Amino acid sequence: MRNAEAKAFMMADSLISLLVVAMGINLFFICEKQLWLQNRNLQLKMAATRLGKEASDLCAVKKQPVILSHCDLTAKATVQKVVVYNNDRCLCRVEK
Numbered sequence: 001m002r003n004a005e006a007k008a009f010m011m012a013d014s015l016i017s018l019l020v021v022a023m024g025i026n027l028f029f030i031c032e033k034q035l036w037l038q039n040r041n042l043q044l045k046m047a048a049t050r051l052g053k054e055a056s057d058l059c060a061v062k063k064q065p066v067i068l069s070h071c072d073l074t075a076k077a078t079v080q081k082v083v084v085y086n087n088d089r090c091l092c093r094v095e096k
Contacts, residue, residue, distance in 0.1 A: 044086065044091070045091060045092070047070070047071075047073060048073055048075075048084040048086065048091040048092045049084070049092055051068055051070055051073050051075040051084055052075045052077070052082045052083075052084045052092050052094065054068060054075070055067070055068045055075035055076070055077035055082060055084075056077045056082045056094075058077065059077040059078065059079065059082075063079075065077065065078045065079075072086050072087050073085070073086055073091075074086075079096075080095060080096050081093065081094060081095040081096065082094045
């Protein structure tokens, strides 16, 4: 009887260990996906900021409103403000 109890305890201990390892692996992949999404969003914001700066510089030189497009990003710059859109969603807005 004592031998069967020891085997059952070892099996339960192994199952708990396996569960902990599986949860750790799942947490790792969830964190990796979140970091990937954050990186993609930051890359998009950086591209929007660069396009906005380019549009504002061009507006300052030409002294008239400017619209620049690159991929899905569109920057509209006037003397008063610069707005950058991604598929009709405002990403960046700077006003005087």
